[in-house]
Structures are given as structure tokens and as C-alpha cells.
Amino acid sequence: MSLNHPIVEQSFAIIDREIGKHNLNPSEYAISRRVIHTTADFDYLNLLEFKHNGISSALVALQNGIPIVTDVTMVKQGIKTLVGKTFNNPIIAAIDFADVALPGKTRTETGLLKCWSKYPDAVYVIGNAPTALIALCECLKKQNKIIPPLIIGAPVGFVSVIESKQALKQLEIPQIIVxxxxxxxxxxxxIVNALLVLAKEG
Structure with missing residues (x-):
């Protein structure tokens, strides 16, 4: 039984027809296609970068019920349904860990630092806050013992966004970057939902 709603499958078929040939492997394409479905933006066929065996590492982690740490609640809400239909991984939103920001930091960044101390082996999903991604990269640079199974670097916007993604790219950590x-x-x-489907159906 497919985890996807029939309308989603219809949309995927339309996307497949419009894209035609591409250079992605099946797993990379499955992730890109779901992002395109979500955004109606075909640029994502070329905007996703998969490094250091991020997909295969994430699939094993998800299947084993590893926690998923998101930067904000919206990401958590966006994956909750499929997590419930697959492996019931604990989902933690970093911003919920910080009622007040530390001096000079954002609430999300503050919460992320707390999550890192508690869930260093989680799958990390950053979809909003570049400050949180930079903080995570700084934590990883300070130690080399713990390697998260995947970091998704997908913050959006203009301030510190590209810098945060560059910081992640410099680390030899399983990652998917926009x-x-x-x-x-x-x-x-x-991206997480596509990984969950791949992990369940693979």
C-alpha cells in the first residue's frame, strides 16, 4: 500500500512527464520530486545537493527510530503524519526548548544548542533558521566523535542563509543542502517525508 495520497501520485506523474530525462539517481530523484510537488518549483531538480552518503545514512537512522530534531514547529508539523505512519521517530522542535534566547542568540539557536547536548545522534532538519544551522556546524567543528546520520540544510532568505549552508558544506557530515x-x-x-517513504518502501 502506497504511503502517498492518490492526488500526490497524480502530481508525481505530471512532474515525471514535465521533467523527462535527468541525471539524478532514483533516491535523489524521489526527494527532488517531492520537493517540486510541495513548491511547484522545478528549480529544485538542480538545487538539492546530496553529500557524504546522506541518503543511505538517513534511511538506516529513520528505520531505527532515531530522533528527528527540527529547528521550528512548522517543520515538525509537516513531518508528523508520515512519521506516525512509518517509524514513529521522536520529533523535537528546537525552538520549543528555549522560552528565552541566550544573550546575542535567537531562540531557535538557543534551543538547537540544548538539543545538541541531549540528542547529538539525531537527524537534524533546518528549514527556517540559518542561525541554528551555523550553531550546529560550530558544535560539530568543536568535536569529531559524534556524527549525526543526516543534517538537512534548507534555511530560506537573505541574512546568513548562504553562509550557513557554506558552513555545512565544509563538514564531512552526511547532508542534504538546498x-x-x-x-x-x-x-x-x-525532504524528510521523501526519506521516510524511501525508508519504509525500500
Whole structure:
């Protein structure tokens, strides 16, 4: 039984027809196609970057019920349904861990630092806050023992966004990055949902 709603499958068929030939492997394409379905933006066929065996590492982690840490609640809400239909991974929104921001930091960044201390081996999903992604990269640079199974770097916007993605790219950590300024919570959630389907059906 497919985890996808019939309308989603119809949309995928339309996307397949419009894209035609491409250079992505089946798993990369499944993720890109779901993001395109979510955004109606075909640029994502070329904007997603998959590095350091991020997909295969994430599939194993999800199947084993590893926690998923999101930066904001919107990403958490966007993956909750499919998590419930697949592996029931704990989902933690970093922003919920910080009622007040630490001096000089955002609430999301503050919450992310707390999540890192509690869930260092989680799948990390950043769809909104570049400050949280930068903080996570700084934590990883300070140690080399713990390697998360996947970091999704998909913050959107203009301030510190490209810098945060560059910081992630410099780390030899399993990762999926949205290149440039595009991204956002719906995109980050779509990437996770595609991974959940691949992990369940694979």
C-alpha cells in the first residue's frame, strides 16, 4: 500500500512527464520530486545537493527510530503524519526548548544548542533558521566523535542563509543542502517525508 495520497501520485506523474530525462539517481530523484510537488518549483531538480552518503545514512537512522530534531514547529508539523505512519521517530522542535534566547542568540539557536547536548545522534532538519544551522556546524567543528546520520540544510532568505549552508558544506557530515537562498520549512519537511517513504518502501 502506497504511503502517498492518490492526488500526490497524480502530481508525481505530471512532474515525471514535465521533467523527462535527468541525471539524478532514483533516491535523489524521489526527494527532488517531492520537493517540486510541495513548491511547484522545478528549480529544485538542480538545487538539492546530496553529500557524504546522506541518503543511505538517513534511511538506516529513520528505520531505527532515531530522533528527528527540527529547528521550528512548522517543520515538525509537516513531518508528523508520515512519521506516525512509518517509524514513529521522536520529533523535537528546537525552538520549543528555549522560552528565552541566550544573550546575542535567537531562540531557535538557543534551543538547537540544548538539543545538541541531549540528542547529538539525531537527524537534524533546518528549514527556517540559518542561525541554528551555523550553531550546529560550530558544535560539530568543536568535536569529531559524534556524527549525526543526516543534517538537512534548507534555511530560506537573505541574512546568513548562504553562509550557513557554506558552513555545512565544509563538514564531512552526511547532508542534504538546498543551494542558494531558496529552501524553507515546507521544503525541509518534504525532504524528510521523501526519506521516510524511501525508508519504509525500500
Amino acid at each position: 543551494k542558494g537562498r531558496k529552501g524553507g520549512s515546507p521544503v525541509a519537511a518534504a
